[in-house]
Amino acid sequence: MRPAWLEVNLDSLAHNVALLRSKAPASQLVGIVKANAYGHGAVWVGRELLRLGAWGLAVATVSEGRELRLGGVQGRVLLMGSLHPDQAREALETDLIASLSTLEGAQALDAAARALGKIAEVHLEFDTGMGRVGFPWEEAQQVKEALEQFSHLKVTGLYSHFADAEENLEFTYMQLANFRRVREVWGPGYFCHLANSAGVFNFRDDSFDAIRPGIALYGLLPNLGLKPIARLLAKPTLVKQLPPGRKIGYSGLYTTQDHEWIATLPVGYADGMPRLVYNRATVRLLQPSPEEGRLICPVVGRISMDQITVRIPGPVDLDTVFEVVTADFDPGSSLWGWAEMTGTVSYEPAVRLAARLPRVYLRGGVEVARIEP
Numbered sequence: 172m173r174p175a176w177l178e179v180n181l182d183s184l185a186h187n188v189a190l191l192r193s194k195a196p197a198s199q200l201v202g203i204v205k206a207n208a209y210g211h212g213a214v215w216v217g218r219e220l221l222r223l224g225a226w227g228l229a230v231a232t233v234s235e236g237r238e239l240r241l242g243g244v245q246g247r248v249l250l251m252g253s254l255h256p257d258q259a260r261e262a263l264e265t266d267l268i269a270s271l272s273t274l275e276g277a278q279a280l281d282a283a284a285r286a287l288g289k290i291a292e293v294h295l296e297f298d299t300g301m302g303r304v305g306f307p308w309e310e311a312q313q314v315k316e317a318l319e320q321f322s323h324l325k326v327t328g329l330y331s332h333f334a335d336a337e338e339n340l341e342f343t344y345m346q347l348a349n350f351r352r353v354r355e356v357w358g359p360g361y362f363c364h365l366a367n368s369a370g371v372f373n374f375r376d377d378s379f380d381a382i383r384p385g386i387a388l389y390g391l392l393p394n395l396g397l398k399p400i401a402r403l404l405a406k407p408t409l410v411k412q413l414p415p416g417r418k419i420g421y422s423g424l425y426t427t428q429d430h431e432w433i434a435t436l437p438v439g440y441a442d443g444m445p446r447l448v449y450n451r452a453t454v455r456l457l458q459p460s461p462e463e464g465r466l467i468c469p470v471v472g473r474i475s476m477d478q479i480t481v482r483i484p485g486p487v488d489l490d491t492v493f494e495v496v497t498a499d500f501d502p503g504s505s506l507w508g509w510a511e512m513t514g515t516v517s518y519e520p521a522v523r524l525a526a527r528l529p530r531v532y533l534r535g536g537v538e539v540a541r542i543e544p
């Protein structure tokens with residue numbers, strides 16, 4: 172296996188699921204596994220979520236849905252976003268529950284279902300304030316009437332999406348009220364879902380059938396009791412000592428001050444490490460024995476496409492393991508820290524964790540799966 176890999180801890184995933192459930196005990200959970208489960212590997216994360224009792228999974232693209240199906244996932248998979256008419260047939264063939272926010276999408280799906288001799292199960296998205304996709308919430312009644320003409324569509328769910336559940340209480344309460352109105356117009360019998368991760372933690376609104384968390388599953392929101400579920404680990408490919416005054420890496424952005432030990436690790440920006448974190452990020456050296464603890468080592472010089480260089484206190488062998496991403500909120504070595512350093516949110520470094528990284532899944536400390544690209 173390549174000496175750089177992502178280790179995903181399924182126990183931490185279970186912890187995060189349990190925490191989310193405790194915030195919304197009466198609701199089911201739709202596990203958001205779009206963008207390769209925020210970089211963590213959709214098939215194995217998806218399977219585990221279903222094993223943990225999730226109602227179903229949700230993806231952003233038809234091909235993400237297809238990947239789940241090819242990976243043996245049989246549960247419900249919701250295709251979010253607004254179905255483009257071009258993808259009606261593929262969505263049906265992949266057995267996805269499509270989301271509709273346009274009559275064009277409805278028409279195309281109805282026709283595709285008719286042609287395939289199927290009834291297409293759909294969820295309708297309503298725009299209650301996000302302004303992105305969804306039928307206008309004010310038109311719930313007209314939408315209901317318009318959809319009755321499609322004999323091959325079966326509306327089973329209604330949903331909406333929060334725009335600012337992190338920050339704006341008042342706006343979010345307005346969205347909640349708008350969505351309740353949609354539900355009143357449609358009446359009972361529809362699976363209704365609204366809250367994203369921030370919504371679950373900040374609003375504890377338990378009055379709908381399901382919550383739809385993404386980022387919280389992966390533990391990437393600080394100070395809420397969540398556990399990041401992944402570590403990026405690497406073994407050095409070269410360890411050397413350099414004299415003072417040597418430049419390291421592209422553009423020579425680091426110069427040794429002393430006789431310094433430098434390890435080269437085989438991960439770079441093509442694996443998802445932001446190029447901007449050079450000379451600021453750190454990695455942790457895992458010591459052979461736990462008592463010796465962990466040593467924080469600075470990344471020195473530019474992040475290359477496939478490699479980084481780190482300063483270490485002394486020589487180590489090539490079987491030494493470094494944590495390039497730690498499963499915590501360390502400002503120098505976590506996905507959250509990378510996001511802070513680059514002015515973004517932890518979603519972004521997470522989804523950039525490259526497909527070319529092998530992924531190893533642990534449950535109860537035991538490896539249960541290893542996916543090598």
Ligand SMILES: *Cc1c(COP(=O)(O)O)cnc(C)c1O
Binds near residue numbers: 369
């Ligand atoms: C991505 C997404 C979510 C999950 O959002 P998080 O902030 O990651 O919890 C939920 N619903 C929809 C429609 C989404 O697109």
